[in-house]
Amino acid sequence: MRSGIVSYGTYIPRYRITPKDIGRVWGQDGVMMGKSLNIRAKSVPAPDEDTITISVMAARRAMKRSNVEPSSIGAIFVGSESHPYAVKPTATIVSEAIGAAPDLTAADLEFACKAGTAGMQAALGLIEAPNEQIPIDYAMSIGADTSQGAPGNALEYSASAGGVAFLFGKKDVIASVDLTMSYTTDTPDFWRREGMKYPSHAERFTGKPAYFRHVQKAAEKVMNRMGMEPKDYDHATFHQPNGKFPLNIARKLGFTKDQISAGLWTPEIGNTYSGSMMIGLAGILDIARPGEKILAVSYGSGAGSDAFNLTVTDNILSFDLGRSITVKEEAKIGRYIDYSVYLKFREKIKMEGE
Amino acid sequence: MSVARFWRKQDQRYNLMGTECQVCGRKFFPNKSMCPVCHRKSIGKMNKYQFSGNGIVESYTVVHAGMPQYRSQVPYILAYILLEEGDHILGQIVDCDPEDVDIGKKVEMVFRKLGQEGRSGTIYYGYKFRTIL
Amino acid sequence: MNKLSREVAIIGIGQTKFGENWDLSFRELGIQAGIEAIKDSGIESKVIDALYVGNMSAGLFMDQEHVASMVMEEVGLADRQVPATRVEAADASGALALRQGILDIASGHSNVVIVGGSEKVTDVTSDIASEFIMAGADRAWEGLFGASLPSLFALMARKHMHDFGTTREQLAQVAVKNHYNGARNPIAQFQREIDIDTVINANPIADPLGVFDCFPVSDGAAALVLCDMKTALEYCNDPVKIIGTGQGSDTISISNRKDITTIRSTVKAAERAYEMAGIGPSDIDVAEVHDSYTIAEILAIEDLGFFGKGEGGKAVEDGETALTGSIPINTSGGLKARGHPFGATGIAQINELVLQLRSKADGRQVNNVQKVLAQNLGGTGGTSLVHILEVA
Numbered sequence: 045m046r047s048g049i050v051s052y053g054t055y056i057p058r059y060r061i062t063p064k065d066i067g068r069v070w071g072q073d074g075v076m077m078g079k080s081l082n083i084r085a086k087s088v089p090a091p092d093e094d095t096i097t098i099s100v101m102a103a104r105r106a107m108k109r110s111n112v113e114p115s116s117i118g119a120i121f122v123g124s125e126s127h128p129y130a131v132k133p134t135a136t137i138v139s140e141a142i143g144a145a146p147d148l149t150a151a152d153l154e155f156a157c158k159a160g161t162a163g164m165q166a167a168l169g170l171i172e173a174p175n176e177q178i179p180i181d182y183a184m185s186i187g188a189d190t191s192q193g194a195p196g197n198a199l200e201y202s203a204s205a206g207g208v209a210f211l212f213g214k215k216d217v218i219a220s221v222d223l224t225m226s227y228t229t230d231t232p233d234f235w236r237r238e239g240m241k242y243p244s245h246a247e248r249f250t251g252k253p254a255y256f257r258h259v260q261k262a263a264e265k266v267m268n269r270m271g272m273e274p275k276d277y278d279h280a281t282f283h284q285p286n287g288k289f290p291l292n293i294a295r296k297l298g299f300t301k302d303q304i305s306a307g308l309w310t311p312e313i314g315n316t317y318s319g320s321m322m323i324g325l326a327g328i329l330d331i332a333r334p335g336e337k338i339l340a341v342s343y344g345s346g347a348g349s350d351a352f353n354l355t356v357t358d359n360i361l362s363f364d365l366g367r368s369i370t371v372k373e374e375a376k377i378g379r380y381i382d383y384s385v386y387l388k389f390r391e392k393i394k395m396e397g398e
Numbered sequence: 399m400s401v402a403r404f405w406r407k408q409d410q411r412y413n414l415m416g417t418e419c420q421v422c423g424r425k426f427f428p429n430k431s432m433c434p435v436c437h438r439k440s441i442g443k444m445n446k447y448q449f450s451g452n453g454i455v456e457s458y459t460v461v462h463a464g465m466p467q468y469r470s471q472v473p474y475i476l477a478y479i480l481l482e483e484g485d486h487i488l489g490q491i492v493d494c495d496p497e498d499v500d501i502g503k504k505v506e507m508v509f510r511k512l513g514q515e516g517r518s519g520t521i522y523y524g525y526k527f528r529t530i531l
Numbered sequence: 532m533n534k535l536s537r538e539v540a541i542i543g544i545g546q547t548k549f550g551e552n553w554d555l556s557f558r559e560l561g562i563q564a565g566i567e568a569i570k571d572s573g574i575e576s577k578v579i580d581a582l583y584v585g586n587m588s589a590g591l592f593m594d595q596e597h598v599a600s601m602v603m604e605e606v607g608l609a610d611r612q613v614p615a616t617r618v619e620a621a622d623a624s625g626a627l628a629l630r631q632g633i634l635d636i637a638s639g640h641s642n643v644v645i646v647g648g649s650e651k652v653t654d655v656t657s658d659i660a661s662e663f664i665m666a667g668a669d670r671a672w673e674g675l676f677g678a679s680l681p682s683l684f685a686l687m688a689r690k691h692m693h694d695f696g697t698t699r700e701q702l703a704q705v706a707v708k709n710h711y712n713g714a715r716n717p718i719a720q721f722q723r724e725i726d727i728d729t730v731i732n733a734n735p736i737a738d739p740l741g742v743f744d745c746f747p748v749s750d751g752a753a754a755l756v757l758c759d760m761k762t763a764l765e766y767c768n769d770p771v772k773i774i775g776t777g778q779g780s781d782t783i784s785i786s787n788r789k790d791i792t793t794i795r796s797t798v799k800a801a802e803r804a805y806e807m808a809g810i811g812p813s814d815i816d817v818a819e820v821h822d823s824y825t826i827a828e829i830l831a832i833e834d835l836g837f838f839g840k841g842e843g844g845k846a847v848e849d850g851e852t853a854l855t856g857s858i859p860i861n862t863s864g865g866l867k868a869r870g871h872p873f874g875a876t877g878i879a880q881i882n883e884l885v886l887q888l889r890s891k892a893d894g895r896q897v898n899n900v901q902k903v904l905a906q907n908l909g910g911t912g913g914t915s916l917v918h919i920l921e922v923a
Binding site: 476477501512513522526 | 658661662665670671672673674675676677678679681682685686687688689690693734735736737738739740784785786787788789791
């Protein structure tokens, strides 16, 4: 059997803030802003949460839903643009915290919002490699972020927090990966320099030459090679920097709203960056039926897209989804905070001794 | 807390790894090298045991003036919890209002930041709890 | 065999004022209390055989360890190389030092011993102090998880309220009573009375405990002169005799205890002290107990056997523990109003009881005091000590 997703887990922090609350502080019409971005609220990590805690929670949930022994995982990759340490891997902490250490390889990845899907490709590669050369049966890729927008910047309306862990293997696959291809160029639409707290972006340049071009090219490459057309898919999900871009690219490629609804989560929780398309895929798997076809395309600024063609297998019927919470359930639970608490939680207030 | 001092007990703080006395079956967290009931009979018979992280609140307090490093989290909830395997544990309950907590409430373990050695030092991670919705 | 091989007596007491002693260093606090005790006893320093100093945390509060040697130097005993020992059991250090002095004399090794307790706390900020105070409980399994010392007692309070119906007002009444007593004690840190509303409406620290449920930050020192009974009678006619000493330990972390509505170390320490004295709780006329937090006094009066488990709150409410009650508790004002310079507290408790036995506790004297008891707790009860005294 073709390798693919054996299990998965997601984690979305409980706290939420609305565009209205953000706009009020900066003299903008937050409600209008929310409407134009198609974002009703964004998730906010608690002061004791970061990419590491989110990654561990997602990974543990993935392990809870499978009977794979943690010690049989041969590789863990964590993709993020907000690793708490500049030097010292998130992946080693995840490895210890799910009991996978020490007999595995682990690394942190960075490629803006698509580091997690780069990890998915790396994981698949290790599993597909001849076992006598690379004896790895299971590999995990996590996409997680606690992304930040500078106070007052448009990004503040969307940059949220969350994470997803996918466990890949060859046995008990619930969704096989039929094909994955990428499209990569040097396009500086969004970046963060070493030592800077907040990212910068090239405003409208992030659209057409960046997000739309890369997502479209990667999607088309995969569809062409698979001989598939948009109507052949049951579900599609695309990177979701806001709630509007994925709708636009879907329309452009020829997907209907129905096809993308199960994988569209930014309108409820904001842009979880490295988690964004992966949460979309998880949301689809939450409701998927055997035989269904899925197209999933990520986007990372700088820039590149990874596209995946997946087929849901019969194993989805025996998959123990109920051992953890679904994306829909967790997106629904929100504890709303105002902007001042948000500032405190996100360490945007200068404290004594700083 | 120094790097090595935390690292030494990482497995316990990350994964609730305690011990089980093979003589009487009692389970302990944090781990014990000797069973306080079986004493010398338990020497060499204390095995690793991973707790589930599920428990019941037996007492709790809302901390308003805590230790300086938790200033951004006050008021926070601290609880004395009976783990389902039978030992007690002390931990914070996060992501809820004080009104949501009561004696008898069920909680589950979550993985959180416990603290850090300043902005440039290491970060400590480990267990906290959340009420089960 | 739970007996002392020879009788031990107290013949002198001394104490500094407790509170913010900005102009006094650790050394000066210690010497002030020591000199007063020596003067009170009438002994000359050349007869001193040993010195025991109770101190919780000079290392943290002042970056200074080895303070017994420092105190001895200050007292002027260095030329005779008198053995000086520092004793530590968090805020039970004072009573533990006393117990070491008692055992030293009872063993026949020493005849005259100075026992003191001293703590200089105000040289660090209150943030740092609250960190350091937590060092008396479990840093690794409590402190790291967000516990402060008051929060641990708050957990005990909530459980006690839940299990026995103890009320917020009853907790507050402990502070009200102790402030009332403190207002009648010239060396107390707080000399003003407060009412229940003040306690209940105070800034919350760890719910249900507020600022007025907690001990204050205090500097201070206390000392006493101990000797064998034969020597004691050479100096005075009315020495105070130590008829019971008991010590108990328990887990440092409350999460390793099955029941947090009782302090087992206190129960055991009391049992041992009562057994040695050959008496029971009903024989005690006045007691000084460790009210670091209001709930701690309620736990103490139950664990010492003055009231049944769960009945402590009601007893306080009914005035049973007031100056005019059936068993006056903390006539000095307790840790709450007299102040709580950790290492000094265990000795200060004894000093107050000696005053009560001598009928010298002006303004707060209880009538016909024969037998008295002191209970001193370390942290959340990792150590507890009970001493019982009477007029010889």
